[in-house]
């Protein structure tokens with residue numbers, strides 16, 4: 001399909017990237033009606049039919065949770081699904097520039113908020129560790145700026161397979177599982193550039209210290225509940241066994257109201273909605289932490305601002321895949337509802353965005369960075385790869401308009417007063433937040 005090349009150019013050399021993929025996960029797809037013969041009986045399908053026969057139909061949220069993160073058979077737990085040979089591709093896997101600009105964002109926020117003596121970089125769902133690797137390369141290159149700052153890396157990851165790959169990417173070592181049962185981290189090590197790094201299964205386990213949080217294509221894999229408006233009111237969508245065809249699943253509507261209906265807004269005007277309570281819990285936790293200790297969170301994902309309806313879809317081998325077919329062999333995802341994330345902040349911190357990826361990366365200086373890399377490269381295939389990667393990230397018909405950036409910041413970051421003032425100083429005016437306005441270096 002495509003050739004791997006080594007992007008070893010420019011000020012910051014980076015590992016090889018896949019050339020342009022067939023499909024990214026931002027495309028819209030609704031569950032189709034695959035014929036039964038295309039439905040192999042996977043171990044996950046057997047597990048789910050047993051569960052449904054024992055306790056009745058399950059919610060879409062329970063289905064997603066089981067299929068993606070069941071500790072024994074979950075799709076994310078033992079798969080490496082990213083990249084050319086996997087099921088889908090993500091921005092950091094397409095271009096090194098993506099992670100480099102995010103690295104600059106964190107340094108810019110660290111500087112704007114008074115250059116704390118230490119910070120944690122916490123990434124939720126780090127995939128193959130590529131994004132964290134690109135960010136750490138920027139931190140190393142800007143070592144003179146960060147030289148008096150103690151940085152540590154904290155990865156929140158449920159996948160055993162991916163955490164092994166992340167360890168190899170970031171530390172070049174295979175890290176054994178932590179033996180100390182009292183430790184909140186399940187793996188610990190040191191990155192190639194000498195920074196302490198730890199892995200956790202849950203955000204709750206990460207130390208509550210001054211942190212910058214990052215979640216790229218993480219919220220879209222969290223389980224959603226789906227609801228359909230009917231003449232009798234809202235009804236939740238469940239998954240049941242098709243009585244006509246053995247080993248086939250189908251969607252059904254609950255006969256009466258279910259507790260999850262409480263998540264639907266009173267003034268909701270759509271006739272189908274998806275709600276992700278897990279996303280709400282994580283946003284509340286991030287907001288509380290940032291309000292308590294400072295720092296910021298940067299969330300990037302495909303999504304909408306409370307306008308879309310049925311976005312639940314599957315991916316397998318870079319193709320759209322019916323969500324109910326061969327569960328456990330394909331990725332499942334739903335667009336992130338940023339209006340819901342904003343509501344879940346509950347005023348504890350300020351939020352910015354969502355803004356389009358194209359605008360965010362432009363504001364972060366992607367054009368200048370591309371030019372530097374192109375000027376340094378005389379290999380035609382490499383130049384072509386850089387240009388194709390740029391087009392994929394920025395083109396409004398590709399990832400440029402489907403992906404969004406959203407940030408959480410302490411209130412004082414936007415209203416001034418984030419650094420200590422002496423009695424003679426007046427309240428400093430806050431610098432603009434990079435990406436959400438044009439980047440200003442001071």
Ligand SMILES: C[S@@+](CC[C@H](N)C(=O)[O-])C[C@H]1O[C@@H](n2cnc3c(N)ncnc32)[C@H](O)[C@@H]1O
Nearest residue numbers: 076090125126127156157158159162216217221
């Ligand atoms: C779609 S991948 C995105 C990977 C990476 N951020 C990127 O953009 O390339 C989702 C990531 O979230 C992890 N993940 C999924 N559900 C999770 C959960 N409940 N808690 C922690 N990590 C989870 C997956 O194992 C994977 O690393």
